[in-house]
Amino acid sequence: MGNFGQLMDGFVVALTMHHVMIMVIGVLLGLVVGVLPGLGAPNGVSLLLPLTFTMDPIAAIILLTSMYWGALFGGSTTSILFNIPGEPSSVATTFDGHPMAKQGEAVRALTLAFGSAGFGAMVGVVVITLLSGWVANFALQFGSPEYFAVYFMAFASFIGMAGGSPFKTLVCIMLGLAVGTVGMDTISGEGRLTFGITQLTNGISFLIVVIGLFGIGELLLTIDEGYKFDGVKAKLSLRVILRTLAELPRYWVTLLRSALIGCWMGITPGGPTAASFMSYALGKRFSRRGKYFGKGEPEGIVAPETADHSAGSCALLPMLALGVPGSATAAVMMGGLMIWGLSPGPMLFTTRPDFVWGLIASMYLGNVIAVVLVLATVPIFAWILRAPFTVVGPLIAIVCLIGAYTVSNHVFDIWVALGFGLVGYVFKKLEYPLAPFVLAVVLGDKAEDAFRQSMLSSGGSLSVFFEGSLVATMMGIGILLLSLPLITALFGALFRRGREEGQTHSS
């Protein structure tokens, strides 16, 4: 049990007064970000990132991950009380959470959500504890072709499993990669795709992209959708909270199934949003009480919340062990690691064990703190949300613009962020997926380096990606994932034809 010993060392790192304070601050900031529509976890973390450049990396990552937990929890508060998801990943929570709150059981709904979310997060962290060392060891034998295959698999799984138009996903990934290549080429030193604009020589920071796409884009979407609160008042009572927590184990089947879905979707880059929807859909189909889903059914809250949070925490596993983030927020954090001078991936486990295990230990504690704080602050946030959006909106806009400026102190970046804001708004409305876009911006350089180095070693032949069983397997899985939409379309066509024939026969 080497992992266990290292985890204990990690607790020694994480359990200092300083770090616990940072966790509390991070969770509180995260709650604010999660509660306010227009500010989400990826955007919140990128706004905070420039402020951590001077901090110690361990304290900085604890701050950012705690903020992530806070944002994941905060999103559910608004979903249940106001029927407005504070985060995309808590959309599925509104389906049953808000009806339940309207029936006068707001506190029970909130407690169910936070309790199952806490359970999901814990499962996720345990999975990270058990698997990360093993995955990292496995990844130590990777060469550049293997790395390219991993990136290829990540992008292919977005195209294959996203559910929307595969071509739109392709466009998003490639646009993200293109944004990543703008600026000085790391190998030749030539400026690329700058079109003579000197401000582009340093490249476009992924932080600017995230602030634009998720922050400003989300803000415009909120304006467009009309922002009306139809709030439910919640009066916290400790008795109801405790009784509801005691009720939770009764849903153990749903809890376990949802946690599994969440872990899977988090490790493969499906992300928390996809996980919560999938878990809700599966819960509806397989639960005995499935037909009550949508009318305020407890399991309808438990399923998406558990999956959301286990996916959210599991998304950090591939980021740490492979250097391939499992969600947009994890992608931003990985960018942060690189800025702090750490290189995410298997080597991190040997070079900075204190960092890795300190972080993992902090996840246990951070989630406990988050559950307590989110319950305690429900009345405050319910009050804040009664402020009109004509006041809150401009404040969020200012936070985003200042955030864009602080990345590298250029006004030019604010314009770029505004541009990406418009892109984010239009893309979101037309169902272009944004998470793969961000992932591609962060991974762009690494994917290209891996590709070029593999091509160099093979002398320009693509066969390097299919020699050796490991690479070939990964590329094979990637190609299979890529062709998944095609396969399902073919099956769908066959099925539909069969059904139509059946209909003509019966009529």
Next chain:
Amino acid sequence: MEISRKTMEVATAVLTGSVGALICYGSTENGIGWGPGGPEPGYFPFGIGCLILLGSLATLAQTFWKYAGARPEAAHGVSGAVPEEPFINGTRLRLLVAFVLPIVAMTAISAWLGLYIGMGLYIFYTMRVSAGFRTLTSLATALLVIAVNFVVFEKLFMVPLLKGPILEYFGIY
């Protein structure tokens, strides 16, 4: 003015396609072939540009196919047809423009006079005009926002924001 979803789909696909073409063109300036030191810098971006172009064309085709297939069916009243959905209606569009234009103005002013003056004017404007508060309340809020940001960024996190000529004239750097 109402913009239909089809129009937006087509416009976006054309735009992403043009970006793809632009990337292809831009990468030819770095060389897209195989140089003495391996693949030239434009090799990877060129492939990306081509794939963007491909994806955009496919999206375009998909859009036309979806809406073209929908219309004759809709005429017959068969269910499952795709009706002409709006992307955004006139009222919402006006709201959106009224929200975006002040932000653009604020950025332009900030680039010239510094972020603190930019954000103060912007908050004052939105409080006074969009939210309809009294002049005094709006002014107080604007000053409060400036003060909070000044303390948070200049004092707590030591991240200096752009000051601009006016603040510098008064000796605030």
